[in-house]
Amino acid sequence: MTKPKKKSALSEKDGVSQPKSTSRDSISKLKNKRKKQPSSEELSDAILKGDKVALSRAITLIESINPEHTHKANKIIEACLPSANNSIRIGITGVPGVGKSTFIESFGSYLTSIGKKVAVLAVDPSSSISKGSILGDKTRMESLVKNDNAFIRPSPSGDSLGGVARKTRETITLCEACGFDTIIIETVGVGQSETAVHSMVDFFLLLKLAGAGDELQGIKRGIMEMADAIIINKADGDNINRAKQAKVDFTRALHLYPPKENDWTPKVITASAYEKTGIAATWELVLQYLDLTIKNRFFEHKRIQQNKQWLVQTINERLKSNFYNHQEIKTSLTQQLELIEQNKISPFAAADYLFKLYNRT
Amino acid sequence: MTKPKKKSALSEKDGVSQPKSTSRDSISKLKNKRKKQPSSEELSDAILKGDKVALSRAITLIESINPEHTHKANKIIEACLPSANNSIRIGITGVPGVGKSTFIESFGSYLTSIGKKVAVLAVDPSSSISKGSILGDKTRMESLVKNDNAFIRPSPSGDSLGGVARKTRETITLCEACGFDTIIIETVGVGQSETAVHSMVDFFLLLKLAGAGDELQGIKRGIMEMADAIIINKADGDNINRAKQAKVDFTRALHLYPPKENDWTPKVITASAYEKTGIAATWELVLQYLDLTIKNRFFEHKRIQQNKQWLVQTINERLKSNFYNHQEIKTSLTQQLELIEQNKISPFAAADYLFKLYNRT
Structure with missing residues (x-):
C-alpha cells in the first residue's frame, strides 16, 4: 500500500483511505x-x-x-x-432520522452567534465498513460549514471502535488548542459508539422524536441512563402536541432512574431544529449543568475519570496497532490465516507462533 | 498478591480469586x-x-x-x-428468569440418557464484578452435576469479556479432548456476551417466555437474528395457550429476516423444562441443522471463520495480558494514574511514557 517516499504535500495522506474520485489533474495542481x-x-x-x-x-x-x-x-x-482542556464537550446521539444534522446546524449556528467557537466531530465506527461516514455529507450543514467560527470534521474511518475513538479523542485536544471552546461530538444511536462518546464528553444529549409510536419502548437500556438531557426534536407543525406528551412521558420515565452521582436531574425539552425553537433552551440547560457540576466539583472529577479511561484505551489501541502494523507480523498473519482456512493449524498454535515471532523482532 | 512460591497442590490457585470461606483447616487437609x-x-x-x-x-x-x-x-x-474439535457446540441464551438452568438440566440429562457426554460451560462477564457467576450455584442443576457423563463449570471471572471468552474457548478444547461430545455454553441475555458465545458455537438457542407481554418488543435486535432456534419455555399449565400463540408470533417475526447464508430457517418450538416436554424435539432440531449444514458444508465453513476470529481475539487478549501483567508496567501504571488524578500529566503523555518503558524492558 505504501508508495515510494516522495517529498510531497500529499504524502501525509498515504496512510488514510482516499475516495477514488480524486482526479490526476487536481492532484498535480495541488502538488x-x-x-x-x-x-x-x-x-x-x-x-x-x-x-x-x-x-x-x-x-x-x-x-x-x-x-x-x-x-x-x-x-x-x-x-x-x-x-487544550479549556472547552465544553457535548455529545449528541439519536437514531438515524431523528434530525441530528439539522439540530447540530441550528445549535452550532446559535453558539457562534453568541460568540462561541464550535468544532463538530463524529464517532461512527460503522463508517469503516461502508467507507462513508456521518457528517461526511457536509452539505447537510450548509451554513455551519461556511462559518469562520465553526469547524466540521467527519468521522475518521477505522477497523475498530477503539481506533476511531482514539482518533477522536486526540482530535478534541487539537481543536481545543486551536481555540474551539465548544466541542460537539455526534454519534449514531446504534451500537456501542454512544458509550465511547459518553466517555469523552461533559454533557450528553439524546435526541428523540415524538409520535413515532415508540416513545418509551425500543430505547436502548443504558442510553437513556447516560443522557443529561433529552431533546424531543421536530416539535413543530402537527407534531407539537405529541411532542408535549412525549416530554411528559420521558420526564416521568427519567424519574424512575436512581439519582445521578452528580446531583443533576436529567431534563427533557422540546425543540424544532427546523423552526429554531428550543435551541437557546438547550444551551441554557448546558449552562445550568456546568454551574452545578463545577460548584460540586463533579465536572473536574468526571474529566479525571475520563482521562484514566483514555489512558487505558490509548494503551490498548497502541498495543494492537504496534502488532498488526508490524511488517513481519502482517505477512505471517496472512499465512497463519491461510493455514487455519486449510484446517492445518489451531488458532491457539497460530497465536503462539506469531507471538514468538513478534518477541524475537 | 503473589505468595512466596511453595510446592503445593494448591499453588495453582494463586492466580485465581478465591472465596474467603476456605478454612485454614481444610487447606491443610488438602495439602x-x-x-x-x-x-x-x-x-x-x-x-x-x-x-x-x-x-x-x-x-x-x-x-x-x-x-x-x-x-x-x-x-x-x-x-x-x-x-479436540469433535463435538457439537450449542449456545443457549435468554434473559434472567426464563429458566435457562432448568432447561439445561433437562436437556443435558436427556442427552446423557441417549449416550452423549455433556459439558456445560458459561460466559458471564458481569460475574467479574460481583465475583459470583452463572452456573456458580450448582445446586440449580442437581441431577446433572452428579451425572458421570456430565461436566459443569461456572463462568470464569475476568476483567473483560475478551478475557472471559478466551478462557471459555480454551476450556472447550480441553472438554472435547476429554471426550465430551456435546458442549453447552450458557450466557445471560444482557450485554455483549451473546455475540461472544455465538462466535464459539455451531448452534445458537434463544429461550423466551410467552405471556410476559413482551413477546416481540424488548428483544434486542441482533439476538433474534443470531438464533437458529427459539424455544418458548415454561409452556405448561395455564401458560400453554399463550405459548402456542407466541410460537405463531415468533415464527412470523422470524420470516421477516432475510434468509440465512446457511439455508437454515430458524425454528420455533414450545417446551417445558419442568414437565420435560419439547426437550427431545430441541435435540431433533439440532440434528436437522447438523444434517443440513454438514451436507452444504456450512458447518465446516463456520468453524473455520470462528477459528480465524479466535486467532485475532487470542492475540488481542495476549497483547493486553502481557502488558498489564508486566511487573514494571504494573508499578508505573499505578504511578501514572496517580499523576492523572492530580492533573499533572495527560493520558497521551502517560501512554507514551509507559510504552517507552515497555519497549525498553
Missing part, C-alpha cells in the same frame, strides 16, 4: 500549489494561532496509519496539550 | 492429601483418558493469571488440540 510539507512545529504553531487549515492537516496525520505520520501527530499533540 | 502437583504431561494424559478431575485442574490453570500457570495451561492445550 504545484503546496510544494513543502510543513513540519510538526509549523503545524502546532499554526494550530495554536487558530489556523483551521493546519488543524485539518494535523487531524489527517492523526488518522493516518503511516508510522511516520503517527510520530509527527504525537509531537503535535504533545505541543498542543498545555493549551 | 496433606495432594502432596505433588501434577505436571502438564500428567494432566493432559489424564484428560485424554477422560479424567474429569484432571480436566478441572487444567481449567483452573487456564483461568489463572499466574504466568507459570498460563505456560503450563498452554502446554496442556497444545497436547489436547489434536483430540
Whole structure:
C-alpha cells in the first residue's frame, strides 16, 4: 500500500483511505500549489494561532496509519496539550432520522452567534465498513460549514471502535488548542459508539422524536441512563402536541432512574431544529449543568475519570496497532490465516507462533 | 498478591480469586492429601483418558493469571488440540428468569440418557464484578452435576469479556479432548456476551417466555437474528395457550429476516423444562441443522471463520495480558494514574511514557 517516499504535500495522506474520485489533474495542481510539507512545529504553531487549515492537516496525520505520520501527530499533540482542556464537550446521539444534522446546524449556528467557537466531530465506527461516514455529507450543514467560527470534521474511518475513538479523542485536544471552546461530538444511536462518546464528553444529549409510536419502548437500556438531557426534536407543525406528551412521558420515565452521582436531574425539552425553537433552551440547560457540576466539583472529577479511561484505551489501541502494523507480523498473519482456512493449524498454535515471532523482532 | 512460591497442590490457585470461606483447616487437609502437583504431561494424559478431575485442574490453570500457570495451561492445550474439535457446540441464551438452568438440566440429562457426554460451560462477564457467576450455584442443576457423563463449570471471572471468552474457548478444547461430545455454553441475555458465545458455537438457542407481554418488543435486535432456534419455555399449565400463540408470533417475526447464508430457517418450538416436554424435539432440531449444514458444508465453513476470529481475539487478549501483567508496567501504571488524578500529566503523555518503558524492558 505504501508508495515510494516522495517529498510531497500529499504524502501525509498515504496512510488514510482516499475516495477514488480524486482526479490526476487536481492532484498535480495541488502538488504545484503546496510544494513543502510543513513540519510538526509549523503545524502546532499554526494550530495554536487558530489556523483551521493546519488543524485539518494535523487531524489527517492523526488518522493516518503511516508510522511516520503517527510520530509527527504525537509531537503535535504533545505541543498542543498545555493549551487544550479549556472547552465544553457535548455529545449528541439519536437514531438515524431523528434530525441530528439539522439540530447540530441550528445549535452550532446559535453558539457562534453568541460568540462561541464550535468544532463538530463524529464517532461512527460503522463508517469503516461502508467507507462513508456521518457528517461526511457536509452539505447537510450548509451554513455551519461556511462559518469562520465553526469547524466540521467527519468521522475518521477505522477497523475498530477503539481506533476511531482514539482518533477522536486526540482530535478534541487539537481543536481545543486551536481555540474551539465548544466541542460537539455526534454519534449514531446504534451500537456501542454512544458509550465511547459518553466517555469523552461533559454533557450528553439524546435526541428523540415524538409520535413515532415508540416513545418509551425500543430505547436502548443504558442510553437513556447516560443522557443529561433529552431533546424531543421536530416539535413543530402537527407534531407539537405529541411532542408535549412525549416530554411528559420521558420526564416521568427519567424519574424512575436512581439519582445521578452528580446531583443533576436529567431534563427533557422540546425543540424544532427546523423552526429554531428550543435551541437557546438547550444551551441554557448546558449552562445550568456546568454551574452545578463545577460548584460540586463533579465536572473536574468526571474529566479525571475520563482521562484514566483514555489512558487505558490509548494503551490498548497502541498495543494492537504496534502488532498488526508490524511488517513481519502482517505477512505471517496472512499465512497463519491461510493455514487455519486449510484446517492445518489451531488458532491457539497460530497465536503462539506469531507471538514468538513478534518477541524475537 | 503473589505468595512466596511453595510446592503445593494448591499453588495453582494463586492466580485465581478465591472465596474467603476456605478454612485454614481444610487447606491443610488438602495439602496433606495432594502432596505433588501434577505436571502438564500428567494432566493432559489424564484428560485424554477422560479424567474429569484432571480436566478441572487444567481449567483452573487456564483461568489463572499466574504466568507459570498460563505456560503450563498452554502446554496442556497444545497436547489436547489434536483430540479436540469433535463435538457439537450449542449456545443457549435468554434473559434472567426464563429458566435457562432448568432447561439445561433437562436437556443435558436427556442427552446423557441417549449416550452423549455433556459439558456445560458459561460466559458471564458481569460475574467479574460481583465475583459470583452463572452456573456458580450448582445446586440449580442437581441431577446433572452428579451425572458421570456430565461436566459443569461456572463462568470464569475476568476483567473483560475478551478475557472471559478466551478462557471459555480454551476450556472447550480441553472438554472435547476429554471426550465430551456435546458442549453447552450458557450466557445471560444482557450485554455483549451473546455475540461472544455465538462466535464459539455451531448452534445458537434463544429461550423466551410467552405471556410476559413482551413477546416481540424488548428483544434486542441482533439476538433474534443470531438464533437458529427459539424455544418458548415454561409452556405448561395455564401458560400453554399463550405459548402456542407466541410460537405463531415468533415464527412470523422470524420470516421477516432475510434468509440465512446457511439455508437454515430458524425454528420455533414450545417446551417445558419442568414437565420435560419439547426437550427431545430441541435435540431433533439440532440434528436437522447438523444434517443440513454438514451436507452444504456450512458447518465446516463456520468453524473455520470462528477459528480465524479466535486467532485475532487470542492475540488481542495476549497483547493486553502481557502488558498489564508486566511487573514494571504494573508499578508505573499505578504511578501514572496517580499523576492523572492530580492533573499533572495527560493520558497521551502517560501512554507514551509507559510504552517507552515497555519497549525498553
